[in-house]
Amino acid sequence: MQILLVEDNTLLSHHLQERLSACDHHVSLAADGKEGLYMAREFPCDVAIIDLGLPSMDGFEVIRQVRQSGATFPILVLTARGNWQDKVEALQLGADDYVVKPFQFEELEARLNVLLRRSTGFVKSRIEGGPFVVDTHRKQAFVGEQVLNLTAYEYKILEYLMTHHQQVISKERLLSYLYGDNDEREANVVEVLTGRLRRKLDSAAGVNPIDTVRGQGYLFNVACH
DSSP, rough: EEEEEEEHHHHHHHHHHHHHHHHHHHHEEEESSSHHHHHHHHSSSEEEEOOOSSSSHHHHHHHHHHHTTTTTEEEEEEEEEOOHHHHHHHHTTTOOOOSSSSOHHHHHHHHHHHHHHHHHSOOOOEEETEEEEETTTTEEEEEETTEOOOOHHHHHHHHHHHTTSSSOOOOOHHHHHHHTTTOOOOTHHHHHEEEHHHHHHHHHHHHHOOETTTTTEEEEOOOOO
């Protein structure tokens, strides 16, 4: 399981990394909110553990922006704050569970496993269209059995277009999905990312499934299921 841990307490984060790694999980660490948000957007993640009292950007804002970006992986809030208002706000913003410090490691691991089972039970894990396959849990794309070497943003574009296959998706909609509504990036960022994705798909499969609909956006031209 790929776990993102966003926690500014170095001793705690390294202790949890050691314990979770011993349970065959891969743990990526972020020490502040902005770093955590970047890693959540850029790298594959099965579940995130996010502290609320983070420097640079608090956990509430991290959760809000992660969900605004379209990410669906489970989020477990881990914090010393025990009042019900914080719990309710975190859950309303998109967190899935809440653990208050201090806690037993066994409880944390059990909650993580429950969250992962729930997410894999309700989210379609595989989308296929022609020779192309995306695994939405592992955040990987394939042509046949060959794994495609995609960046996190290239993968997100491919998954989004295949999920909305045979619909025209505007550059602005993709930009909002990738970076959030408040980001000031220009739409040409999407053009660059989509261009790179097309070249990789064409190189691997000998076909380009992404059409440009002039003045409207992009269309994944293969039916998916």
